[in-house]
Amino acid sequence: MVSNSKGSYFFLVAFVLTLLALLKLYSPFLMNLLIAFLLFIATQSIFQIILKKIKSEFFSSLLMTLLLLLLCFMPIFYVAINLASFATNVDLNGFQNIFALMQQKLINFSRQFFDYLPSAVQQEVESLLLRINSIDWAEIVKKILGFIAKLSANSIYFVSDAVFIVIFLFFFYFYGNKLGKYFIEVIPIDKRQIKSLYDEVSAVISVVFYSSILSMVLQGMLFGILMAFYGYNAILLGVFYGFASLIPVVGGTLVWLPVACYELYLGNFTNTIIITLYSIIVIATIADNGVKPFIITFINRVLIEEPVKINEMLIFFAIIAGLSSFGFWGIVLGPAITALFIAMLRIYQNLYKG
Template sequence: MRENLKISSSHWVLIIALLAAMFACYQLLIPYLNPIILAFIISMLMYPLHEKIEARFGEHPNICSLISCTILTFIIVIPLLFVLSALVQQGSVLSENIYKWVTHDGIQTAFEHPWVTTALNWANHYLPFDEVEPQDIAKRLAEFASGFGTRLVGMSAKILGDATNFLLDFFLMLFVLFFLLRDHNRIIHIIRHILPFSRSQEDRLFEEVEKVSKSAVMGSFLTALAQGFAGGIGMGITGFPMLFWGTMMGFASFIPVVGTALVWIPAAAYLFLTGDTTWAIFLAAWSIVVVGSIDNLLRPLLMQGSNGMNTLMIFFSLLGGLQLFGLIGLLYGPLIFAITIVLFNLYEEEFSRFLDKQDQS
């Protein structure tokens, strides 16, 4: 008995020491967790392509991994640099146009529109606020427009800083990805060996993580790309800078509930107030029918890999992930929910006799 107790105690000491060491490692890796986790997820998504490269250069694992990382770099970084440079250019032109419109009586023309006059009269009569005068609004907008260029420079500097951080994180992710692709089989073997599950349970866990990773990437990021592309076409047709506003609509599509309406409704209202009623109706119709249908049809289709997750769970996983982790939470949220569901199913199977007894008692 004593020998068994001694062995059990040493096991507990080992487990506690291991947990403490793992916590210390976690503290060291906190600043780099996003690139590392992203590297794990991308390694799963890229592995089918990497296998084809390995079939051609199988005797050189370092070269195979380097080729895969190079392909990913050209797919992401080169288009991103092009888009960022175009965004800064079109954003500068946009700020100049806004300033000219506000300071050259464009705002006064908009306030003379019958619908705007009616809306202001209604607001002044029924709403419990101080009386709203068009001249006061025009003055505030002119003050805002005069400082808009300065704000845009500040925003551009912030975007540039974020882009620099993104590139640093991206190359760190590439560094991790290189080793994950090169040593994929060995890493999977180690994880399987450590996990206290049966082989079938491990297979289910790995398959679900892979499915949800693919569906989250496809469902969120490809939908945003498609909506930004379609929205940019609509904005370009109606006379707005296509790339700038298409990118804004792509980012807006990540925002739950409102989505791309955050961009196209003010744009359509501007066209309407400046007398381009036909183009305003076209932009609204295009955004509702074409851009909106992408979100309603493409996102559920691409996220159907999230087995066991209904629409409500997917919605809250995206919303909660975005709130807790930022943009990367659109990937983390569904992944956390999916792993929880798999673990719950494994628990239900493992303790099925006990649970059945509880139901009968």
Template sequence: MDLSELQQSVEKLGDGAGTLPGDPDANAPPAGDLDANAPPMAAVGDLFHIDKLQEIALWAVSAVVNALHEQLLPLLANVGSLLFNFIIILFVMFYFLREGENVVKFLMRVSPLPDAYERRLFERARTIVSSAVVGTGLTSLAQGVLGMIAFAVVGIPWFFYGVLMMMTSLVPLIGTALVWLPCVVYLLIIGATGKAIGLAIWCAVVVGSADNFLRPFFMKGDTGLSSGLLFFAIIGGVQVFGLMGVVYGPLIFGSCAILLHVYQLEMDREEQLASACEVAPQVLPEGTPDP
């Protein structure tokens, strides 16, 4: 073996020294072949990347914030009017609590309805108002408990924010969103996108729908109104009167229902009197002289 052949043998051994028998990298394709698959893999990674999910979640939250912003502007513009109305409500409540019996007696004295109908009408009004207060309190409690469950799952101080959700559930239109929406934004900022999406879905669907379905259920009681009528009465009352529409809506519906019932009773009584006044023709026996 000459010197050139020995040098070639040493170079071959040096080239194969880094490859062990059975090494999976021995038959690996060159780096250029791997680069050919890079574009489609990157596209799939971009589709399911966490940054994309955060962008989608932030877009959804911004849309909700813009909608709430449009609703909050008129509310904030009327803060003075709301405070004035609240003071008037407190004054009226104090007056009726102190002089309620005298007011009821005066209204019954000047009313053209019979006393029995008046008592029935006032009793229905009292029942509806008490049912509205109790139903609103139970609904707020239920929404707060549902919110506490969600906050505990995502790792947010559940008791504090649950109590806040109970109080804000009384606010018309936006309600509990004043509490859970900032929590969703906070979770997005810290990178907990899955928790943020879950909290938003739970609060928007479960907690939000509880106000529409539980309140009529709790208020049904002895009001004499069905759950469907109570639902529309509450929705219409809140749209027209704001927060007090929770009481005014069912009260107006219940008063109209009892007045229609009174009208029906009066019509039936008049028909009975008219039928009783009809005198059947008398048949005189033969031989009886005419009067």
């Protein structure tokens, strides 16, 4: 008995040390593996449909990987390439002149109504105009261009991450069934509990993935239609707005505000007001905050075979929390962590409280 006990402790210590060494060895790829795994879980239903039609795991895995590559990564590459081209060809002096003229027009526009304002308001407006007049636009332009250049440089790392994610994704599709059966045998929990946990997390991630795609497409299309009406590159700005809508707090403001400022510089005050109100009311308020919870509800109750047992608003806030904590990929990680925690609580309740 003592010998067996010592052997068990030795194996446990050796296993933990090996696991830590393994984590250290593959630490540069852990996030890529996790993202690929979550995308694999989210798109399992589509993969199974393709597999039934093609009846080949290799070609089904390849086709599914290519579909996700076109859907998720190619639009990002398109935006990154155009941003890099813009950063290299931009006219710095022209930008400074635009901001200076906009500043002067704003001051002149404000002074037209200055005499009609109460004296207390006049003092506040005068103070505000002085602060606007003291802004060093040249320094601001340099910082903006520096940010774009840094973003373009970071896109190299994003491309490398995307390549690894795509590779891992293919292997998850190809070997997913075998890996799943192996881990079910290894994990010391009842198989029904494991299946329940997997189904719940999978359903939540699927809801988040599909709802985010639909929301991005909806907002991008709405903004692209408006930009096409004013003669801008509707595809570029629409795609850019769709991805920008995932960024917490600022979101699509990163796209519509520069366009509105440019229209103000051209003297098109009506266009500026329309773009601003349309972006804030129609897209940000109605399409994003108003429609998105309904999209989540629709996907959960219509497109998902087993509706999730988590409230749709909790999923919505988990998306926001994930974006705030993990950035772009937090859109999947936030709800996945939340769903996993709730599923683990249910397993605990069944095992120890049932």
